[in-house]
Amino acid sequence: MTAFVAALLNSFDIGILLFIIASGLTIVFGVLGILNFAHGALYMTGAYLLLTLMRTLEIPFWMGLLLAPLGVAMLAVAIERFLLRRIYHRHPSFGLLLTFALLLIIDDTVRLIWGSGYHIVEPPPALRGAMSLFGVTYPLYSFFTIAMGILIGVAVWLLFHRTRIGKTVRAAALDPEMAQAVGINVPLVLTLVFGFGAWLAALGGALAAPMRTLGPAMGDTIIIESFIVVVIGGLGSFPGALLGALILGGIHGFGGRWLAEWNIVLPYIGMALVLLWRPEGLMGRR
């Protein structure tokens, strides 16, 4: 029983974090039509920025959690404004190639700045230690991430469905020409959405930092996981990102415990099954 609860908590923990990250990817695709290959690299940059803020500038975790994603978001805004914008009207391959090039650049830049070694970020003193739930002892920080994940998820949903900003963004996504005609500054919306997507990725990175070792390949794994999440859930669908992330979290949580040797290929098998059965994703539009 405790094994089951532990696996469940693990799944949720991984899943919720993946949800935050993948939702950034799917939102950017939904609004800009661009699949950002560098999304994982931005996640990694968020984590590394937090590391530097905490270690070199001795800024407390909470401040770092606020600042690091903002820093990455600003980088993303610059990327959109000066690079991405030039290739919107061109063939989709250009967008893919461009973000792929950014992936290579950002990945290696991180390696250049922070080295190829591994780093550790300590959770803030308030969140060290563990808590017991249903007979399972679980790190306090994990509960924090789960709570944060739910909070962010709800906040983003409200943002897009209940606020004027959200409506503006959705209008710009659905019909940019019409939106422009009624006075919406579509280019600005696109820039901000791209920045927002990057913010989500970096926030995921900063949140994940105390739980995972920081290494040069952390962006690589995350982008693949994000792809798997959005394929399962449906590219462009926000609830799909949640569903996909929870499923993938489940595969990791339960698969990791009971099917360890298959652990590497299980997510891919999961993705392949969805592709065979419902190629556009479980919540994708047909």
Added chain:
Amino acid sequence: MRKKLQLGTLLLLAVGLVLLPKLSPFFIVFVATEILILGLFATSFNLMFGYCGLLSFGHGAFFGTGAYVAGLLLQHLQWDFFWVLAVAPLAAALVATLIGCLCVRLNEVYFSMLTLAFGMMIFAIAHQWRSVTGGSDGLAGFPLTRVGLGLDLVLANPFHFYYLTLVIVGLSLAAIYTLTISPFGLILRAMRENSERVAFAGIPANRYRLYGFILSGLFSGLAGALFAAFSRVAVPEMAHWTQSAEPILMTILGGSQFFFGPLAGAAVFLGLKTLITSYTSEWMIYLGIILLGMVLFLPKGIFGLFERWLGGRT
């Protein structure tokens, strides 16, 4: 007139390549071999990109499969190299069939995303499956056997290997070229333009895309097998996306709309790589910058600059 010029250049190139070992130092032959192998890899990648309009980020999976199967056959069974070259591409084609079935049914964006993911899956498998693939160390030290077929060639001799590579790559490129000027090639080009229209004209578009994908994987696997013999190793990195990025950049450098674009791009790419890696080990960042530059400023590649002079598209 243009046709004569093109044929003439081609002939000159062929003669030059044949005479190369007689005229140049060993090092040049070495580089030329690598250019030929990677040029084949890039040309088969371009079968999907330039002709079908589908951008695969996972072609390293086929390259790596070809390399590993070749390495395994040489290591455990010591087959004649001829048979290794016959079987390894088939293994890659099998992997391409499995992956392709899942990837070609959706649009371009999904295709790119999925090929990246499945390519990395092959990387992960190669990395983890210690017992078969040697894990992160890969396969090394496998013997280079005779070529077989009664040919008195010693693979370990770089000049012999160069000529073998020249013949194999030459024949492969000829085969791919035949494909592109066949009805199949025209259908692929039409699908790049407008795959819906092709379906409405009676062609099962997804199936044809799959066939293209399998053929592309086949020749990529052949390149991988040659590369394994060339570099004497088969490592997981061959299936990583950083490897998959190389044929992409080579093709973009040379020009995806020209048959010899990828091969020319391979030559330029290797030149750049040799230059840059002599200064720094962080080569990826430069790869990225060059790719970025090409995408923004020179999307048609170097051949694209001379488009009018060369007589236009494939």
Added chain:
Amino acid sequence: MSFPFLEVANVTKSFGHFIALRQISLTVKEGQTTALIGPNGAGKTTFYNLLSGRLQPSEGTVHFCGRPVSGQPPHKINKMGISRSFQITNIFSELTVLENVLVALIAHLGQGLHFWQIVHRDKQLASRGMAMLERLGLSALAGSRAGTLSYGDKRLLELAIVLATEPKLVLLDEPTAGMTPEETHAVIRLLRSLADEGKYTFLITEHDMNVVFGLAEHIFVFHRGELLAEGTGEQIKANPEVRSAYLGEEVEGC
């Protein structure tokens, strides 16, 4: 026993709550040039999409020469003998005009996987392709990139691609849309002579009533997703429901 040529039975198509087509039942006779008219939004293009396999009906069936069409993918439907043109010109801009037709020919002749053939040297393909272009008056443009053609010529090329697969039923979605009066007359003459040859049966949607009444032997009127009326040109013009819903003053002009 002979099957009806095209039989549509109780076809309904809904997109969520929006019902685009409601209980459409009709038959098209072989060799009878038929037109489909109705105001914008009446469901004509949706209907075409159902016939050609771009969409599947929510309810009902479509049969062509006795074989089911509904549920089949577009390429199979084309092989069965139904070919369609599109409202927005749908050609291969980067290929030459001849190559555009060759694509359809290759598909029709089943030569798609003939790896050993050289497309541009094949005499059979070339002669058949050129013959098709001749028929439509495009042979002079055979080597030009399709994207450089005038709008009217592009529409003609679209027609060439459609006819190259030698269909029995040809669905034309507003073939004269955007054409000049001369081009329209030329198309009417062309379609009439093609229809007279007896090889093709045309089903045409049009807004230009000259084209409709000039060509069609039988007319279906769609309105708000339903089949409002059918009959000959005279019957339709005389039908009061049709007049109020659609034709209005245009009847005087005919």
